[in-house]
Amino acid sequence: MTLTAPASISTLAPAASGGEGFEAPTPAIFWQPLFEVGGITVTNQMAWAGIITAVLCVVMVRLSKNAAVVPSKGQWLFEGFYNFPRNTVARDMIGTKEFKRFLPLLVSLFAMVLFFNLAGSFFLTMNPVTGKIAFPIAMTVVVYVVYHWIGFQRMGFVGYFKHMVPPGLPGWIAPVIFLLELVTYFITRPLTLALRLFGNMFAGHMVVYLFVTAGAYFLLDADGILLRLMSLPTFLMAGVMILFELLVQFLQAFVFVLLTASYIAGALADDH
Template sequence: MSATMTAAGLVLPMAEGESSHFPPTPGDFWQPLFAIPGTEYYFTRPMLLMAIATVILMVWLWLTTRQAALVPGKGQWLTEQVYNFGRNGIARDMIGSKEFMPFVPFLFSLFVFILLNNLMGIVPPFQNPTMARVAFPIGLTLLVYVVYHWVGLRKKGSIGAYLGGMLPSGLPGWIKPFILLLELITFFITRPLTLALRLFGNMFAGHMLLVVFIVGGWYLFKTYDPGLMLVAIPAWILGVALTAFEALVQFLQAYVFTLLAASYIGGALADEH
């Protein structure tokens, strides 16, 4: 939800003597642009921002790699640093030096895609983190879910061997069904659920917090009460500080999501989970 758009929505009702819509609610995150003809579905603002982020990434990678040289320019150097971070700091560390290379393109794409969409929450004029809509983290999680189970099945050779590999060796026979049940819940329910909700929850809560301070300060300022107008200033200062902190959170959440995806792939490739 753009702070600017929200502020406009608050000021206009106040100017007409009506009640404001502050504080923001989850319903404010529903921002349809137009209905898709012949359907009950809408093309929304977050969908547009995700499309913009995709185009930005495509242009960035094309411009910085189309004339790749042994001595890189600034753009190529920056791209190589981000790529090396995903390659060495995530893929190789979590999967292992023998089997990590086939998964580097996937993990690199996942990291930069999530990061840019997260940063949409603080970059004007977008100010709208697309990952604050739970459907987008769920979609990315499904990709990770399919990849690491497919990798595990291909590594073990059969469903029975794959499921059997979830059990630690040396367990008494009577406890194996209970441990297998817990492992099945972890691998098929807990992991994808927490992976999606962690990213969604942090982006949603962080953006809501920014809106409260920035738009709340504007709400106080528009009361034209000297005392409340004075309080608006520290609210805005704190909003700026929280914006810088949110940038760090946005990076960390992209990193954590990709790191966990790599760890799940690495676990599926391991001889024993």
């Protein structure tokens, strides 16, 4: 096992001393290796993904196992968290008849995406787990397999493809619509689901990091009192962007689960 020094603010901050001027951050700030095991590099995001997943599992199991008619404060908070994806997403999108069997998947996805996103605003990490494309892809693969499996199971192999073309279309346009729907179901949906989450977390973290490092440059390395005073509004904007990111992190978790539920609902539908 080869240890690699973890990234820190001091090592990630752009070099600004020595008269070199401010250097804007690059995507390299997302590469934070911790150590290597057998040629596999374990990164900061991987470690926090494991910690967050383990904590979520323990908390959810304990609060569910000890549920009572008169809830404790912890159970009350957990039920509020659980009811949001249950009632706002699953039941409304999938329908009262079918939604319950998909709750474990939808609630788990909502919790994982939300807390993976929030790692970008947590002072110990300040780096969203979903800012690495592998994590959105992994969760998207699960969604991809589930909704296609449901469609094949419900309609059969041929029927699943037939339902992509609405009935009553002129014969000449049906092949075009089928091709467009095929691309949508098998390429566009998973691609946009993963890239939307990744892009928002990646871009948001870059903007926050830009303001933080620019503020540090103005305060510590810039010449002149006016430039040093510029650090105050720059740090203020960093704080504003962190608050904005908190909203985006929640919304992206909601959108990810909402789209997942809509894909499942489409696979369960009797018609197009």
